Amino acid sequence: MADGSSLSNASGGAGGKRPYHHGALREALLEASERILDRDGINGLTLRAAAREAGASHAAPKNHFGDLAGLLSELAALGFRRFSFRLEAAARAAKAPEDRGRAIGKAYVHFAIDHPGLFLLMFRGERLDFSRPSLQEAMDAATAVLAQAAGSGKGGAEAPQALARAGRMVAAWSLVHGFAMLLIDGRLAGLLSHMPGTIGIEALLDEVLGGGR
Amino acid sequence: MADGSSLSNASGGAGGKRPYHHGALREALLEASERILDRDGINGLTLRAAAREAGASHAAPKNHFGDLAGLLSELAALGFRRFSFRLEAAARAAKAPEDRGRAIGKAYVHFAIDHPGLFLLMFRGERLDFSRPSLQEAMDAATAVLAQAAGSGKGGAEAPQALARAGRMVAAWSLVHGFAMLLIDGRLAGLLSHMPGTIGIEALLDEVLGGGR
DNA sequence: AGTCTATATTGACATCGTCAATATAAGAGG
DNA sequence: CCTCTTATATTGACGATGTCAATATAGACT
Numbered sequence: 312m313a314d315g316s317s318l319s320n321a322s323g324g325a326g327g328k329r330p331y332h333h334g335a336l337r338e339a340l341l342e343a344s345e346r347i348l349d350r351d352g353i354n355g356l357t358l359r360a361a362a363r364e365a366g367a368s369h370a371a372p373k374n375h376f377g378d379l380a381g382l383l384s385e386l387a388a389l390g391f392r393r394f395s396f397r398l399e400a401a402a403r404a405a406k407a408p409e410d411r412g413r414a415i416g417k418a419y420v421h422f423a424i425d426h427p428g429l430f431l432l433m434f435r436g437e438r439l440d441f442s443r444p445s446l447q448e449a450m451d452a453a454t455a456v457l458a459q460a461a462g463s464g465k466g467g468a469e470a471p472q473a474l475a476r477a478g479r480m481v482a483a484w485s486l487v488h489g490f491a492m493l494l495i496d497g498r499l500a501g502l503l504s505h506m507p508g509t510i511g512i513e514a515l516l517d518e519v520l521g522g523g524r
Numbered sequence: 525m526a527d528g529s530s531l532s533n534a535s536g537g538a539g540g541k542r543p544y545h546h547g548a549l550r551e552a553l554l555e556a557s558e559r560i561l562d563r564d565g566i567n568g569l570t571l572r573a574a575a576r577e578a579g580a581s582h583a584a585p586k587n588h589f590g591d592l593a594g595l596l597s598e599l600a601a602l603g604f605r606r607f608s609f610r611l612e613a614a615a616r617a618a619k620a621p622e623d624r625g626r627a628i629g630k631a632y633v634h635f636a637i638d639h640p641g642l643f644l645l646m647f648r649g650e651r652l653d654f655s656r657p658s659l660q661e662a663m664d665a666a667t668a669v670l671a672q673a674a675g676s677g678k679g680g681a682e683a684p685q686a687l688a689r690a691g692r693m694v695a696a697w698s699l700v701h702g703f704a705m706l707l708i709d710g711r712l713a714g715l716l717s718h719m720p721g722t723i724g725i726e727a728l729l730d731e732v733l734g735g736g737r
Numbered sequence: 738a739g740t741c742t743a744t745a746t747t748g749a750c751a752t753c754g755t756c757a758a759t760a761t762a763a764g765a766g767g
Numbered sequence: 768c769c770t771c772t773t774a775t776a777t778t779g780a781c782g783a784t785g786t787c788a789a790t791a792t793a794g795a796c797t
Binding site: 738739740741742743744745746747748749750751752753754755756757758759760761762763764765766767 | 768769770771772773774775776777778779780781782783784785786787788789790791792793794795796797
Binding site for chain 2: 743744745746747748
């Protein structure tokens with residue numbers, strides 16, 4: 312997943328003459344896009360920048376993604392697949408079943424911390440094209456992981472029960488999502504700097520996740 | 525606040541000849557920007573579009589805001605001031621002190637629902653210039669309202685107490701912020717459509733806010 | 738009056754997304 | 768092997784955008 316060494320066969324070589332056809336330009340563009348996202352933020356991620364970083368001409372992305380929204384959507388889909396993977400891994404790693412929710416919540420926030428640009432891209436609908444099947448599928452899969460995690464207690468389908476279950480699930484989702492968003496946007500930095508001693512994000516996150524226990 | 529009639533003195537008049545100097549171009553640009561934000565979303569809000577909508581030349585905003593980030597930041601500052609006002613009004617309207625937190629939470633989400641574009645602009649740091657004093661002040665004021673609302677229980681300044689208090693405050697903030705963000709981004713639409721009967725956003729929000737009681 | 742300064746316009750440039758036209762390579766079918 | 772077709776990539780162009788420099792205008796101040 313983090314490999315990518317086998318994909319770039321002609322970009323940086325000393326041979327100098329790139330073949331007219333890249334061979335795996337789609338993957339190269341996605342990798343370049345993620346690199347740009349991490350380095351320059353989402354505003355630096357443009358079609359032309361991605362093409363440049365991948366060593367292609369400025370209009371090359373059109374063949375593979377059609378559109379800027381297409382490139383961003385495929386990248387977001389990739390992010391959602393990784394996101395699901397990490398959430399599931401965290402759930403599996405939790406020993407006791409009652410620790411699962413907390414473990415998933417921590418994995419949720421940690422993913423946002425590790426990949427802030429990607430996370431923001433995934434959860435900012437404006438620039439994405441939700442009609443893309445790959446994005447739809449990846450999003451649905453991630454949502455399913457979250458729903459399954461929060462809705463562990465089995466309940467009937469009657470309205471009041473359903474509302475209560477949905478409320479618990481959305482509350483848990485909102486809690487971790489809001490924390491991640493506020494943190495990524497630097498909204499908690501001032502608070503943390505005013506805290507005594509060496510209280511960091513982890514302690515605060517533990518407190519936030521553990522408060523409802 | 526929603527007036528603005530007295531500011532546009534020469535834009536749409538039948539007289540036709542605009543004076544070289546607008547007289548209140550700064551306010552006109554801000555009003556035009558908010559109109560564009562509501563109509564076309566944040567991607568449609570450009571310097572030139574704002575100038576166009578205000579009936580000025582394409583470089584006019586430079587004199588008042590210097591920069592695109594400047595215009596967006598002033599608009600965000602305006603949003604934060606309105607935000608604080610509504611949160612405080614909600615806190616005042618709450619009869620019992622124990623209802624205050626819930627009232628502020630609902631006001632928080634309602635603000636996001638009423639002004640999604642503005643809310644996203646306010647809480648997306650990428651395009652803002654936080655070195656602007658007006659934005660800083662407006663943000664700090666809003667944060668103070670939230671902090672005061674969540675930290676009603678007075679506690680000492682020792683580390684463990686401070687951590688617990690910060691945890692409660694951040695948890696409450698994260699909960700409403702995450703709910704607002706997910707809702708605005710359409711992430712809860714699928715969930716709501718699958719709910720039986722006529723369960724709407726309000727019921728779900730009540731459930732989310734009441735779950736911790 | 739005259740001058741100064743804030744305000745607004747015009748024109749230009751680099752960059753961006755997107756399209757049409759063209760070029761190149763790879764594979765299919767003879 | 769040789770054509771023909773198709774997928775892939777490049778080039779050039781266009782309008783839109785942010786930003787800057789140069790210029791124009793009008794109100795303020797002396």
